[in-house]
Amino acid sequence: MTATTTTPSSATAAVALDGVTKVYGRGAHAVPALDGLSLQVRPGEFVCLVGASGCGKSTLLNLVAGLDAPTAGRIRVTGEERPRTSPGLMFQEPALFPWLTVEANVDLPLKLRGLPRAERRDRVAELLRTVHLGGFARHRPHELSGGMRQRVALARTLALDTPVLLMDEPFGALDAMTRDLLHDELERIWSERRLTVLFVTHNVREAARLADRIVLLSSRPGRIIHIADVDVPRPRRIDSREVAAVAADVTDRLRTEVGRHGR
Numbered sequence: 001m002t003a004t005t006t007t008p009s010s011a012t013a014a015v016a017l018d019g020v021t022k023v024y025g026r027g028a029h030a031v032p033a034l035d036g037l038s039l040q041v042r043p044g045e046f047v048c049l050v051g052a053s054g055c056g057k058s059t060l061l062n063l064v065a066g067l068d069a070p071t072a073g074r075i076r077v078t079g080e081e082r083p084r085t086s087p088g089l090m091f092q093e094p095a096l097f098p099w100l101t102v103e104a105n106v107d108l109p110l111k112l113r114g115l116p117r118a119e120r121r122d123r124v125a126e127l128l129r130t131v132h133l134g135g136f137a138r139h140r141p142h143e144l145s146g147g148m149r150q151r152v153a154l155a156r157t158l159a160l161d162t163p164v165l166l167m168d169e170p171f172g173a174l175d176a177m178t179r180d181l182l183h184d185e186l187e188r189i190w191s192e193r194r195l196t197v198l199f200v201t202h203n204v205r206e207a208a209r210l211a212d213r214i215v216l217l218s219s220r221p222g223r224i225i226h227i228a229d230v231d232v233p234r235p236r237r238i239d240s241r242e243v244a245a246v247a248a249d250v251t252d253r254l255r256t257e258v259g260r261h262g263r
């Protein structure tokens with residue numbers, strides 16, 4: 001069900017990493033987080049990153065988002081080192097402004113982009129419909145469930161109109177049923193909008209449910225030790241035999257890696 005994969009050239013890649021290394025601090029206090037990562041993510045591809053705790057997954061997303069710079073190597077997003085539209089970034093915490101309504105939270109990036117009010121109103125309504133929250137525009141975040149708050153965060157990220165979405169354990173705090181529903185939603189939105197997604201997760205089943213490719217990182221400093229093509233037709237179910245088989249293969253490799261390093 002999984003296979004070693006071929007990669008596109010960095011010129012056509014949506015995200016291209018070329019020998020990316022990250023070391024935090026200096027001298028005796030230096031913490032090497034990533035070591036010479038090279039990876040090309042195709043436009044419209046869904047790639048999941050898995051690896052032991054502390055292997056540098058969040059570091060990698062932060063570098064691709066442009067929040068931090070690599071110590072060595074090159075990162076290009078849609079062919080540019082400084083993309084005009086930064087990738088959208090989503091975390092486990094939805095990070096909504098609690099005093100703003102749902103619609104005002106989603107409107108924020110549009111306002112910052114200087115879009116006229118009438119256009120913004122239409123865009124916000126369309127984005128809320130996309131995440132199935134059309135009836136909740138005037139609610140405040142505390143009136144929503146965890147899953148609904150993550151939908152708002154997703155709508156706000158989509159408002160950036162970026163082709164690249166970076167997601168750092170976005171569903172990690174949700175119960176299994178809510179997560180299941182959000183997998184379906186995210187897959188639909190990803191395919192309708194032809195997004196490129198880089199998705200970090202500890203949950204190997206989730207990776208097998210969502211990914212075109214699963215990239216397995218070594219223990220710190222993170223290096224790519226395996227890339228698995230997930231050759232399971234969509235739509236997928238997280239509890240299907242095919243998804244379970246992919247997850248079992250990746251888990252075995254992860255277990256071997258963690259066993260080798262004791263972390």
Ligand SMILES: Nc1ncnc2c1ncn2[C@@H]1O[C@H](COP(=O)(O)OP(=O)(O)OP(=O)(O)O)[C@@H](O)[C@H]1O
Pocket residue numbers: 024025031032033051052053054055056057058059060220
């Ligand atoms: N700003 C920083 N300064 C120093 N060390 C850091 C910094 N940020 C991260 N690290 C270290 O770099 C390593 C990689 O961290 P990172 O958060 O990227 O890993 P991760 O794979 O996302 O971890 P987890 O799976 O636990 O979320 C860790 O050892 C972490 O302690």
